[in-house]
Amino acid sequence: MKREYIQVRCSIYEKKLLQRRAARAGISLSEYIRAAAFQRNIVERITPEQLEIYQMLVQYKNNFSRIGNMFKKRDPKLAITVKSLANEIREHLKNFKK
Numbered sequence: 001m002k003r004e005y006i007q008v009r010c011s012i013y014e015k016k017l018l019q020r021r022a023a024r025a026g027i028s029l030s031e032y033i034r035a036a037a038f039q040r041n042i043v044e045r046i047t048p049e050q051l052e053i054y055q056m057l058v059q060y061k062n063n064f065s066r067i068g069n070m071f072k073k074r075d076p077k078l079a080i081t082v083k084s085l086a087n088e089i090r091e092h093l094k095n096f097k098k
C-alpha cells in the first residue's frame with residue numbers, strides 16, 4: 001500500500017513530457033516516475049502505425065529471402081546481396097522486439 005507522498009518540482013514542459021511518456025507506456029505518472037527512479041526498463045506500447053511498419057518489414061524480409069532463393073543458381077552475387085539485405089532486416093526486427 002502506497003501512502004507516502006513526495007513532491008517534485010518541474011517545469012510545465014517537463015510535466016507534460018513525463019505525462020506523455022507515461023501515457024505511451026500505458027502506466028500512471030507515479031508509476032512511470034518510480035520506474036525511472038529505480039532504473040527499471042520502461043517499455044512503451046506499440047502504436048498502430050509502428051505495428052503496421054513492423055508487419056511490412058516482415059513481408060519485405062520474406063520477399064527478399066524468396067528472391068535470394070530464386071537467384072541462387074543464376075546469379076550468386078545477387079543472391080548473396082539479397083540474402084544479406086534480408087538478414088539486415090531480420091536484425092532490425094529482432095531489435096524491435098526488445
